[in-house]
Amino acid sequence: MKKVIEMKDICKSFWIADNEELKVLKKINLTVYEGEFVAIVGASGSGKSTLMNIIGALDRPTTGEYFLDGEDIAGMKDRQLSEIRNRKIGFVFQTFNLIPRTNAVKNVALPMLYAGMPSRRANRKAKELLAQVDMKDRMYHNPNELSGGQKQRVAIARSIANNPGIILADEPTGALDSVTGRMIMDLFHRLHSQQGKTIVLITHSPELAQECERIITLKDGVIIKEERGLGHASY
Ligand SMILES: Nc1ncnc2c1ncn2[C@@H]1O[C@H](COP(=O)(O)OP(=O)(O)OP(=O)(O)O)[C@@H](O)[C@H]1O
Ligand SMILES: [Mg+2]
Numbered sequence: 001m002k003k004v005i006e007m008k009d010i011c012k013s014f015w016i017a018d019n020e021e022l023k024v025l026k027k028i029n030l031t032v033y034e035g036e037f038v039a040i041v042g043a044s045g046s047g048k049s050t051l052m053n054i055i056g057a058l059d060r061p062t063t064g065e066y067f068l069d070g071e072d073i074a075g076m077k078d079r080q081l082s083e084i085r086n087r088k089i090g091f092v093f094q095t096f097n098l099i100p101r102t103n104a105v106k107n108v109a110l111p112m113l114y115a116g117m118p119s120r121r122a123n124r125k126a127k128e129l130l131a132q133v134d135m136k137d138r139m140y141h142n143p144n145e146l147s148g149g150q151k152q153r154v155a156i157a158r159s160i161a162n163n164p165g166i167i168l169a170d171e172p173t174g175a176l177d178s179v180t181g182r183m184i185m186d187l188f189h190r191l192h193s194q195q196g197k198t199i200v201l202i203t204h205s206p207e208l209a210q211e212c213e214r215i216i217t218l219k220d221g222v223i224i225k226e227e228r229g230l231g232h233a234s235y
Contacts, residue, residue: 005032010064026221039209042218090159094171096151098143104154111161129157149180166198
């Protein structure tokens with residue numbers, strides 16, 4: 001099986017105050033295979049988002065090696081990294097991060113425009129993607145006119161706009177009630193099973209984590225547990 005994420009002894013420190021080093025990630029070894037659905041859990045402050053930012057090449061490790069889809073990202077320039085991010089990874093965040101005063105179609109079209117797609121095609125594809133997440137009848141609404149669950153569906157449509165193989169979701173249901181969260185989780189399951197996306201999901205919910213194929217527990221910047229979830233097909 002193809003490794004899409006391969007981390008070897010990844011450490012991440014932040015320097016706070018003068019010379020005080022805050023070690024947030026300590027020797028993380030993590031491999032995620034193509035098509036896996038992995039949950040990352042752990043207490044607040046354990047380093048989940050820091051790890052996710054490194055997986056998504058939004059940030060660089062302090063030390064250690066990281067291969068994203070087989071490519072060593074250490075030597076890459078920022079421009080190369082952002083190009084790889086745009087092509088290979090879809091991001092979903094707790095607070096949706098949609099562009100205000102910009103309708104759903106335009107929000108979803110934007111990453112395709114950045115990738116160089118002509119605007120008519122990008123708009124057409126954006127509408128198709130919004131239909132896929134059941135947002136056809138709210139396509140021309142701005143984010144402030146949408147409910148949390150609707151905003152998150154727009155954000156998920158945007159995350160898959162450039163057809164990335166990997167979706168990284170940091171607490172995507174954290175700001176939603178449980179029924180709406182359930183709906184969003186079902187959408188991830190659909191992207192996983194029907195489109196073969198590799199998904200890494202950070203969640204505080206043990207129930208949602210259990211639905212994934214593998215559950216990784218972080219504590220104080222260390223992976224303390226790796227277990228199989230109920231979503232593991234061949235187990
Ligand atoms: N840019 C930064 N500078 C300094 N410290 C940081 C920075 N980013 C994160 N940290 C620290 O790293 C630790 C881990 O933070 P992180 O956001 O990864 O936690 P988390 O597991 O995602 O928590 P939560 O569940 O609350 O989102 C925290 O102690 C945080 O204060
Ligand atoms: Mg976090």
